[in-house]
Amino acid sequence: MATKTFGISPRGAVHRWTQTLIPTTREAPADAESPSHVFLSRAGFIRKLGAGIYDFLPLGYRVLKKVSQIVREEMDGAGAMELHLPVMLPIELYNETKRHVAYGDLLFKVTDRKGAVCALGPTHEEPITEMVKGSINSYKQLPINLYQIQTKFRDEARPRSGLLRGREFLMKDAYSFHTAVEGPGGLNETYDKMHAAYTNVFRRCGLDFTVVEAESGPIGGSASHEFMVNAASGEDTILKCPASGYAANVEKCEIGPRPAPAKGYFAGEPSGALEEVHTPGCPGIEDVVKFLKVKPQHMLKSVLFKVQSTPEDLAKYGEEFILAVVRGDHDVNEGKVRDAAGVSGVELADVKEAAAKGFAVGFISPRAALGKKGVLVVVDRDAAIGFDDAAGKPKFWVTGGDKIDYHVKHFNWQRDLGKDPLAAAAHKPETHGTGGLRGGDDYLMVADVRNALAGDPSPRSAGAKLETGRGIEVGHIFKLGTKYSDAMGLSVLGADQQKKSVIMGCYGIGVSRTVAAAVEQNHDENGIVWPVAIAPYHVLITLMRADSADHAALADKIAGELAARGVDVLIDDRDERPGPKFKDADLIGVPIRLTIGEKALAAGAVEFKTRRATDKGSLVPTGEIVEWCVQKIGDAMG
């Protein structure tokens, strides 16, 4: 009969409090703020050595190993092979991908005695690509998926929240290599396997999580999903459609059809004569809102982006800009601006550049784009309004005065653009044209270019509204394509005897961050409430009288039997009073507590209590307690 395994080895551990190191404290270090940081520190799981650098003490390391083991099992199960790459990466490795430039100061560097510089790997696309390049020549050797669980380094500008954003952290990173995107052995097949494996990992960890569509970010690539642990303290905003299950992070989230105004975009009489007002020192929406006592939804926010051009485009068309216009209470979404304009990238124009082009940053109105070659105005649907349907009157807009320290009231699209925006927009109101860029004629378009908000229409289900939540990113999968293989010259010979670019995917899990996220999501005022699968121990046996040989013997007996069933046991054998023992038990958050004391023993029983339960616990006959615990653990782990 196969024994079910709960822990990291078939036989469970039996450890004694007095023989391990669990330095609990009543007070948290002054710099700890987030729950995971406070409790992991107070409960003796981690200890800070420097900014964003932490010791993992025995309890913390046990949790880290358990998460790692789950990750390892699921990766192996999905056909990935574990390997181990160096942390120190010669800086020359980045010559072809230029990512040492893209990463900038985020990259830790060390210099050896000869003056040679090494980066401490923040991720490992380059070394894995380099390694595969030297090891694989034929399509017959693909696909392959390789992973490691490795310490990573990032010189974060501001490390914070303990393990959540450290400068040194444990990460699982996998890289897959293919000759095709579709079909058997293609990238999509592995991507889907990884998606499933990640779902298994976080489900097995006992975490409540959401998978969201994501922007691929600086790592590059074509498609990606993020795995977010749902927690109020999360740094990332995610949006979900309750009807369709669609979920995305705020950078990526689409907004469903928004009804066009009844009279059409931009149409409507002015709300009054254009009035210039002096707004000294008020470049921001908030400043103006306070100063003029107008509502932000009556302001137009104009943000100037510079188009990232290739040298060829630059020579042909010169520098090009996009002026994105959204309502004052909305946020411009850079990715949507980029996509709407149909360009490969945009970046915020700096103040000097903008001024040179005639834009007064902080006080820009859409009028500033008039008559300027190479400037496209992209107006969000909620900003392309002339008549306020809800209010039944002309829309009142406040926008920039196009000179420092001035705004204007009663802006009207049709009157003040001096050219009929309706006609201009009519060309391509819905399509992703290139507008006035690349020598085109259109200078203005209407599109979805703002961040989604709670209450916005779902893009996947008519009538449903998006909801927001907070999340902690613990996993991220990308379809990389040929970005790295092309840059570094990784190709294989195909069946047709022709060289083929290798198509890559990459898949990361923040292992140490997952530990912290688990605490963010699972704690109460007394301490951590570990999910069973990643708890440092499954069972804590608390001895009320550590000096009683009988009690100790019983604890040993129960612990031994539990261990034989794969259960990890910690025996609190400290000669302490009950108070501190119970407080520490709650703090370290072991899921099951067995209390051995005179009271229960008189009834031939031990006291059983789960960490999550609020009651005092129940008495279970000593002869049945092992089976009882095994049962409960099995239930809890599904």
Next chain:
RNA sequence: CGGGGCGUAGCGCAGCUUGGUAGCGCGUUUGGUUCGGGACCAAAAGGUCGGAGGUUCAAAUCCUCUCGCCCCGACCA
């Protein structure tokens, strides 16, 4: 990188304005009384006050420089 703040015992803090050779709580050690949700009494150990320079008879305290750490922000005008 900009702004703010903090470095004094393992942890949390006071002392600094007004210089005079360091204190409190928790924890730790010893003895005793206790013993089911952070006990009590008594004794004790533990700090070159982040570092370097300076002023002074005398510096945790004043001055200069440094290093470390935390928080907010980092370009949505």
